[in-house]
Amino acid sequence: MFARIASPSFSLLSAFRMQRSVMRRSTVLPAFHRSYSTEATGVVMAKGTKRTPGDGQPCRIVVITSGKGGVGKTTTSASFAYGLASQGFKVCAIDFDIGLRNLDLHLGCERRVVFDFVNVINGECQLHQALIKDKRCPSLSMLAASQTRDKSVLTEEGVGRVIDQLRKEFEFVVCDSPAGIEQGAHQAMYFADDALMCTNPELSSVRDADKMIGILTSKSQRAITKSEAIRQFLLITRYSPERVAAHNMLSVKDIADMLGIPLVGVIPESEEVLHNTNLGQPVVLGADDAAAAYKDTVLRFLGQDRPLQYVSPKPKGILKRLFG
Ligand SMILES: Nc1ncnc2c1ncn2[C@@H]1O[C@H](COP(=O)(O)OP(=O)(O)O)[C@@H](O)[C@H]1O
Numbered sequence: 542m543f544a545r546i547a548s549p550s551f552s553l554l555s556a557f558r559m560q561r562s563v564m565r566r567s568t569v570l571p572a573f574h575r576s577y578s579t580e581a582t583g584v585v586m587a588k589g590t591k592r593t594p595g596d597g598q599p600c601r602i603v604v605i606t607s608g609k610g611g612v613g614k615t616t617t618s619a620s621f622a623y624g625l626a627s628q629g630f631k632v633c634a635i636d637f638d639i640g641l642r643n644l645d646l647h648l649g650c651e652r653r654v655v656f657d658f659v660n661v662i663n664g665e666c667q668l669h670q671a672l673i674k675d676k677r678c679p680s681l682s683m684l685a686a687s688q689t690r691d692k693s694v695l696t697e698e699g700v701g702r703v704i705d706q707l708r709k710e711f712e713f714v715v716c717d718s719p720a721g722i723e724q725g726a727h728q729a730m731y732f733a734d735d736a737l738m739c740t741n742p743e744l745s746s747v748r749d750a751d752k753m754i755g756i757l758t759s760k761s762q763r764a765i766t767k768s769e770a771i772r773q774f775l776l777i778t779r780y781s782p783e784r785v786a787a788h789n790m791l792s793v794k795d796i797a798d799m800l801g802i803p804l805v806g807v808i809p810e811s812e813e814v815l816h817n818t819n820l821g822q823p824v825v826l827g828a829d830d831a832a833a834a835y836k837d838t839v840l841r842f843l844g845q846d847r848p849l850q851y852v853s854p855k856p857k858g859i860l861k862r863l864f865g
């Protein structure tokens with residue numbers, strides 16, 4: 542499935558780095574980007590803002606984005622929003638993937654969708670009529686995407702109006718973005734204060750993430766109004782340390798070096814993810830490695846130091862060592 546990558550020093554990687562340094566020469570990183578601790582791994586780790594529920598800090602709009610599709614954004618949106626809410630924060634998750642509604646499935650509330658995001662924008666219902674409260678965690682609400690095929694229904698003015706209303710009621714708004722740079726993706730990132738840039742450990746995914754970092758840096762509302770830049774965090778999804786050791790995937794260090802934004806988490810590849818989705822349960826609620834990695838990601842985002850887990854191959858048992 543993944544292209545074989547001979548070694549981190551192979552020529553494609555070097556070409557990518559050169560291209561990137563040319564693209565970014567003029568980019569000035571915000572102060573936030575200079576204040577991270579560096580772990581023993583040599584990877585620059587994210588240091589989020591220390592927050593406690595009800596601390597009165599302004600609501601933050603967090604976009605879960607990527608360059609490439611299918612990297613795990615919706616899986617992450619469900620777990621990140623649920624993880625924040627289970628820490629006691631008032632959280633609203635919004636599905637921006639118009640026409641391809643999925644977040645409601647990941648949160649197990651697809652049968653409770655009556656009104657959606659577009660109904661609210663068009664004034665066909667009140668915001669509180671469209672918000673669906675999670676039954677397991679009442680501080681989490683979600684706003685479902687519309688099933689319409691017309692993506693132009695998401696206007697900047699309409700989305701801005703809804704976001705302004707949500708800012709008054711919630712501490713975090715988590716926006717599940719569609720892939721790429723079309724209308725829905727643009728609206729999902731435009732109002733963001735923070736961005737979780739999801740990438741799989743493969744070159745095409747990382748390269749597209751790099752383009753998206755450029756777009757966030759130049760086309761978001763914060764960039765246009767020249768206010769403090771969006772805080773961008775790197776989240777590596779579907780990581781397999783065994784395949785990295787076999788030189789079939791890019792390592793955490795390579796990806797972090799290439800993208801140059803602080804690492805907030807590494808989510809391992811896990812068979813439980815699909816199982817959880819089928820149950821309508823966010824991965825973070827499970828008991829496997831991916832669940833623990835999502836919990837760590839949320840805590841790092843909230844300003845806590847957490848060691849990186851699941852980035853080295855698991856020791857093989859005696860039988861595996863003998864028979865491979
Ligand atoms: N950590 C993971 N381990 C295994 N499969 C994953 C993981 N994260 C996501 N997936 C799978 O990848 C696919 C795409 O995930 P999804 O969250 O829908 O991506 P996106 O929203 O970026 O399109 C789904 O089949 C999902 O089950």
Ligand SMILES: [Mg+2]
Pocket residue numbers: 614615616638643718719
């Ligand atoms: Mg999705």
